[in-house]
Amino acid sequence: MKVLVAVKRVVDYNVKVRVKSDGTGVDISNVKMSMNPFDEIAVEAAVRLKESGAVSEIIAISCGVAQCAETLRTAMAIGADRAILVESTQELQPLAVAKLLKAVVDKEQPGLVILGKQAIDDDCNQTGQMLAALCGLPQATFASALTVADGKAVVKREVDGGLETLSLDLPAVVTTDLRLNEPRYVTLPNIMKAKKKPMETFTPAGLGVDVASRLKTLGVKEPAQRSAGIKVADVATLVDKLRNEAKVI
Ligand code: AMP
16 A cells, blocks of 8 residues: 655744744745654654555655755655655645645555644644545544554544544545654665655646645734743732732732
8 A cells, every 4th residue: 555645844843933024924045944843753654554564655745846855855764665746936825735635646546645734834734634625535633643454544633631533444634643653763874765766746737736825925923022021029919910910810
């Protein structure tokens, strides 16, 4: 069985992003870019399924600028067998990405598609759900455990007050939550091996997909500055301030 894993190139999670002076977005020039952390978990999940014998081939896919090839090389260093880059310099919103992924799902016919639950740059949490809807496939979002056997995927999800277990008929779409696994470190020999693994490049037009934006960003603002805190002398002063200044008790 083939697994398709979607990996997005995003601003590294350690970078403190700055809003552009014209308020049109976040400044990503000269900042470190990395694989979206939930997508690393998705690749790791696919590799573990391959190691358990449930999966025979892992295909990593990324949509975006040419540098997404680096993200795909990382996915192949973790253990993906080959990669697909859908190259575009246009802004790709979740619906556009979901349509591109659907076009590749139709071509490759994977038994399972694994995505991150959300990209840490746009925090949309939409692409997996949209892909499942477009393909008419069962979906399990926010997976914290995943097993595959006998044509089914069993997914545990953390929900309020406990764990929900879902059984999905394959093919299916699964999105990963933080606790699904801890991705392995990429080793130098595997980085070298990844350089030789195959990568195909497509364009949205070549896949017959219209990636025009459906949403317009009106503005992006820094969060409001918090005013400095104060130290109070004793509990009585604290209670007095909470009651008479903050008026919260
Ligand atoms: P989002 O809906 O934008 O929060 O993204 C959810 C997940 O969809 C991500 O964790 C990725 O697995 C996948 N995804 C989103 N955008 C892209 C992209 N440009 N290329 C590849 N995968 C993507």
